[in-house]
Amino acid sequence: MxxxxxxxxxxxxxxxxxxxxxxxxxxxxxxxPTTQQAMNYCAAQEWEQADAALNRQWRATAAEMRRMDSAGVPDDGRPGYFSELLRGQRAWLVYRDHHCASVGNNARGGSMQPLLVANCKTRLTRARTAQLRELVDWPN
Known part of the structure; x- marks a missing residue:
């Protein structure tokens, strides 16, 4: 050995x-948290948790939309459930990132900027997670 x-x-x-x-x-x-560094760290941790929850819900919602597509989409010339969901999600991600960057600019270059961005992303991501859940739960 x-x-x-x-x-x-x-x-x-x-x-x-x-x-x-x-x-x-x-x-x-x-x-x-008592320091700006700790607040930034904790906000980033909270954002990561919200993002993980969003990704779990995305997988469930995408699977349901694909199932609905495979059950038969009417031949009305419009996109299927999953393709609309994917287009919306891609647009939402661009919106979230740019909007939260704008929010962060309120403290542009300062130590508080990452906190503002992370809090914004957490808030919007939680709201989007709920929206994705509603798509699966509808009409309940």
Whole structure:
């Protein structure tokens, strides 16, 4: 047995332990962030969570729209369910990114700019997630 074989598992465990401690520390500092850096970090974490939820809902909604397409789209010359959903989502992503960049410009070049952008993206992303959910739940 060589030294690399012995050290690799130990280093991997140490890295995992460090990541766990860092995550716990970051979660506690997000309870009441006191510095701009912490606020920016926490807003980015919240945005990532909202984006992950949006991606899960996107997959479910896209699958339902594809199912509806496969059930038979009327031959009325209009696009199918999924293609309209995809066009709308692509347009929404462009809107979200540009709108939130504009919101961030209220603190252009300042340390608060990332916070404004992340909060904007979180808010719009949560709203879009609800809209995608409504497409699947309709008419309920």
């Amino acid at each position: 060589n030294l690399v074989t012995i050290l690799l598992p130990l280093l991997a465990q140490a890295s995992a332990d460090t990541d766990a401690v860092a995550s716990a520390g970051n979660a506690s500092r997000c309870a009441e």
